[in-house]
Amino acid sequence: MTTPRFVGRPHWYTTFNPETLAATGTPLRWGVVATGNIAHTVTADLALLEDAVLQAVSSRSESSAAAFAAEFGFATCYYDGGPAGTGAPGYVQLVQDPTVDVVYIATPHAQHYDIAKAALEAGKHVLCEKALTITAAEARSLIVLAREKQLFLMEAVWARFVPGFQRALEIISSGEIGEVRWVRADLGFPAPLDDTARIWAPADGGGALLDISVYPLLWAWATLGKPATVSATGTLTALGVDSENTLTLGYESGAQAQLISYLTAHGPRVATVAGTAGYIETVGSVNNPKGLRISVGWNSERIEEFEYPGSGYTYQLREVTRCIQAGLSESSTMPLDDTLAIMELFDGARRQLGVSYPNDTRTDL
Ligand SMILES: NC(=O)c1ccc[n+]([C@@H]2O[C@H](COP(=O)([O-])OP(=O)(O)OC[C@H]3O[C@@H](n4cnc5c(N)ncnc54)[C@H](OP(=O)(O)O)[C@@H]3O)[C@@H](O)[C@H]2O)c1
CATH class of the missing domain: 3.30.360.10 (Dihydrodipicolinate Reductase; domain 2)
Structure with a gap:
C-alpha cells in the first residue's frame, strides 16, 4: 500500500494542534518584504502568534511602508531610497537590520531569488512565498546558499500544513x-x-x-x-x-x-x-x-x-517558528x-x- 510521504514525521501532528498560536520558545523578530495582497493576509495571521514580533516591513514606496507598519504595528519601516538615506532598495535595508531574525518575502515570483539571496547573505532566515523562484536553477542556488550558511529556508506552501x-x-x-x-x-x-x-x-x-x-x-x-x-x-x-x-x-x-x-x-x-x-x-x-x-x-x-484561527496561515508560521527556535535549517514537512x-x-x-x-x-x- 502506498504510504503518504509526510506521515510518520513526529511534528506532523503539531500542525494540527489547536495550540498553534502559543509560544514555543524565544520570540522571533520578523521582517516582511512587500505590502501587497498576501503580505496583508499572512501578516494578520502572524500577529496571532504569541512569539512573533512584527519588527520591520519594507516596500518600494514610503507611503505603503508607513501605512502597512501603522496597520500592523511594525517597529520600523523601510522603503526604496530611505529612511536610512542610503539610496538602497527597501528590502536591502530590511535584510541588513540587525533586529530582524527572519524575513518573509511576499513580492511577485520574479523578485524572490534576489531578495532571498540578499537575506541569506545578510544572515537572515527566510520564508519565501511560492513559487520559491521561477526556475529550478534559481531554487538550487538558494538552497545551496542556505545550507552553506546553515540558515532556515522554506517555500511558503501553507497548504501542506493546514x-x-x-x-x-x-x-x-x-x-x-x-x-x-x-x-x-x-x-x-x-x-x-x-x-x-x-x-x-x-x-x-x-x-x-x-x-x-x-x-x-x-x-x-x-x-x-x-x-x-x-x-x-x-x-x-x-x-x-x-x-x-x-x-x-x-x-x-x-x-x-x-x-x-x-x-x-x-x-x-x-x-x-x-x-x-x-x-x-x-x-x-x-x-x-x-x-x-x-x-x-x-x-x-x-x-x-x-x-482554525485566522486565514489558515498560522500552521506554516508555527512550523517556521518552531524550526528556527529548535535550530533547524529546514522543515521536514516542506x-x-x-x-x-x-x-x-x-x-x-x-x-x-x-x-x-x-x-x-x-x-x-
Ligand atoms: N500563499 C498564498 O496563499 C498566496 C496567495 C497569493 C499570492 N501568493 C504569492 O505571493 C506573491 C505575491 O502575490 P500577491 O498576490 O500578494 O501580489 P500583489 O498583491 O501584487 O503584491 C505584491 C507586492 O510586491 C511588491 N512588488 C510588486 N512588484 C514588484 C517589483 N517589480 N519589485 C519588487 N516588489 C514588487 C509590491 O509591494 P510594495 O509596493 O510594497 O513594494 C506589491 O504590493 C506571489 O509570489 C504569489 O505566488 C501566495
Whole structure:
C-alpha cells in the first residue's frame, strides 16, 4: 500500500494542534518584504502568534511602508531610497537590520531569488512565498546558499500544513481508503486578462503553472510521490504564459493523477484521492479544505470539518517558528528537496507547454 510521504514525521501532528498560536520558545523578530495582497493576509495571521514580533516591513514606496507598519504595528519601516538615506532598495535595508531574525518575502515570483539571496547573505532566515523562484536553477542556488550558511529556508506552501490536508494524509496512511490509485485535483479562478498584472506578465513569472499548480500537485505528491512521467498540456496567452494547464502524472505502480490549474474559469477547486477501498474528497478548496468527505465502500460516508484561527496561515508560521527556535535549517514537512524537485517538474512542464521566462537565460547563478 502506498504510504503518504509526510506521515510518520513526529511534528506532523503539531500542525494540527489547536495550540498553534502559543509560544514555543524565544520570540522571533520578523521582517516582511512587500505590502501587497498576501503580505496583508499572512501578516494578520502572524500577529496571532504569541512569539512573533512584527519588527520591520519594507516596500518600494514610503507611503505603503508607513501605512502597512501603522496597520500592523511594525517597529520600523523601510522603503526604496530611505529612511536610512542610503539610496538602497527597501528590502536591502530590511535584510541588513540587525533586529530582524527572519524575513518573509511576499513580492511577485520574479523578485524572490534576489531578495532571498540578499537575506541569506545578510544572515537572515527566510520564508519565501511560492513559487520559491521561477526556475529550478534559481531554487538550487538558494538552497545551496542556505545550507552553506546553515540558515532556515522554506517555500511558503501553507497548504501542506493546514488541518484538512494533514488529516487527509492521516486517514490515507491508516489504510481506510486502501491503496491510492488515482488523484484528481483542480484549482483556479477567472482572472481578467491583463498582460501587466503579475499573474499574467512574463517578466513576473506569470501563468497558472507557477501561481497555482503547486496546490493540486500537492495532493498527488503527498499520496503517490514523485511521478515517473509528466505530461503537460495547456493554453497560452498572446504573450506566451499559460492561462490553463493540465498535468497528467504516471507512476510505476500504474497509479495516475490529473491536475488542472486555470486563470480562466470558476471550477470546483476540489481534490479527490481514490483508493482500492474508498475515496477522500475535499469540501472546500484544495489549498485549505474546511472539510473532508470520506467514502468507504458503497454505503459508508462521513464528513469531517475543521476550524482554525485566522486565514489558515498560522500552521506554516508555527512550523517556521518552531524550526528556527529548535535550530533547524529546514522543515521536514516542506523540505527543500521537494521544492527543488517540484521546480524541476515545472521547468519540464514549461518546456512541454512552450512557456519561457527572462529568468531562464540568467547567467549569474
Ligand atoms: N500563499 C498564498 O496563499 C498566496 C496567495 C497569493 C499570492 N501568493 C504569492 O505571493 C506573491 C505575491 O502575490 P500577491 O498576490 O500578494 O501580489 P500583489 O498583491 O501584487 O503584491 C505584491 C507586492 O510586491 C511588491 N512588488 C510588486 N512588484 C514588484 C517589483 N517589480 N519589485 C519588487 N516588489 C514588487 C509590491 O509591494 P510594495 O509596493 O510594497 O513594494 C506589491 O504590493 C506571489 O509570489 C504569489 O505566488 C501566495
